[in-house]
Amino acid sequence: METTRERSLPEEIGAEGKTQEEALARFSRILTALRRDCPWDRAQTHESLRICMLEEAYEVCEAIDRQDESNLREELGDVLLQVLFHSQLAMEKGLFDLREVINGACEKLIRRHPHVFSKESAESVDKALERWENVKRAENGERSYADRLRSVPSALPSLMRSYKIQAKAAEVGFDWDDVSGPFRKMEEEMAELLDAFRKNDEEGIEAEIGDLLFSVVNAARFLRVNPEQALNATSDRFVKRFALMEEEASAQGQTLKEMTLCEMDALWEEAKRRMKTRESDIK
Numbered sequence: 001m002e003t004t005r006e007r008s009l010p011e012e013i014g015a016e017g018k019t020q021e022e023a024l025a026r027f028s029r030i031l032t033a034l035r036r037d038c039p040w041d042r043a044q045t046h047e048s049l050r051i052c053m054l055e056e057a058y059e060v061c062e063a064i065d066r067q068d069e070s071n072l073r074e075e076l077g078d079v080l081l082q083v084l085f086h087s088q089l090a091m092e093k094g095l096f097d098l099r100e101v102i103n104g105a106c107e108k109l110i111r112r113h114p115h116v117f118s119k120e121s122a123e124s125v126d127k128a129l130e131r132w133e134n135v136k137r138a139e140n141g142e143r144s145y146a147d148r149l150r151s152v153p154s155a156l157p158s159l160m161r162s163y164k165i166q167a168k169a170a171e172v173g174f175d176w177d178d179v180s181g182p183f184r185k186m187e188e189e190m191a192e193l194l195d196a197f198r199k200n201d202e203e204g205i206e207a208e209i210g211d212l213l214f215s216v217v218n219a220a221r222f223l224r225v226n227p228e229q230a231l232n233a234t235s236d237r238f239v240k241r242f243a244l245m246e247e248e249a250s251a252q253g254q255t256l257k258e259m260t261l262c263e264m265d266a267l268w269e270e271a272k273r274r275m276k277t278r279e280s281d282i283k
Contacts, residue, residue: 049082083098241275
């Protein structure tokens with residue numbers, strides 16, 4: 001069976017790039033060939049590729065979390081493919097091309113770093129971020145504090161978006177004095193959720209769950225905890241404990257499906273104990 005290396009590639013594709021410029025040009029030529037000759041690639045649009053961009057970005061983050069540098073290189077290539085693909089689609093419509101995308105990014109970096117590329121100064125990380133935000137607000141035409149909140153992308157994960165919205169509201173002083181405020185709010189929202197549940201108010205239940213989650217994010221912000229990371233860590237622990245439960249059930253000659261909830265709860269507590277023991281042994 002032929003491999004990709006054994007096949008005679010079209011001359012337009014060329015050999016592996018020796019420089020960054022040659023590699024990027026080759027990547028672009030390959031994508032052009034795919035848009036011309038592959039039915040799937042020809043059928044793609046900005047809208048159909050939207051989820052791909054999100055998934056590839058998350059896979060980059062996962063490679064970073066795992067400290068898997070080999071996989072990180074691969075996943076960054078997948079993100080770059082999405083950038084090139086969207087640029088190619090726009091070029092075909094006569095809107096813009098990759099050169100304009102890159103030049104636009106360069107100009108933005110220069111504008112938003114006046115402390116590097118002009119006479120302004122920034123003696124700390126906070127000052128550098130302040131300069132960035134000031135230029136960004138001017139570019140986006142933000143004329144009010146509400147505009148700042150609207151500028152947070154709605155496509156962000158909901159926990160991350162709510163965290164950013166709260167932080168921007170806090171910049172103008174619309175915030176609790178201390179973490180006791182969010183804690184009280186969580187209790188209040190929990191009571192309202194229970195009330196909506198008892199009344200079988202479906203719309204109210206959804207609204208109150210949203211309010212409760214928003215108040216939890218507020219507490220996380222005060223405690224300097226990233227809620228997105230915290231929930232992901234909890235999900236990871238759940239998966240590990242569940243796997244230990246299943247292993248123990250199998251060792252007992254059973255499947256989880258065959259067990260009662262009480263029996264599974266006992267396995268769950270044992271899985272928690274085993275995980276804590278492992279963690280203390282590592283420390």
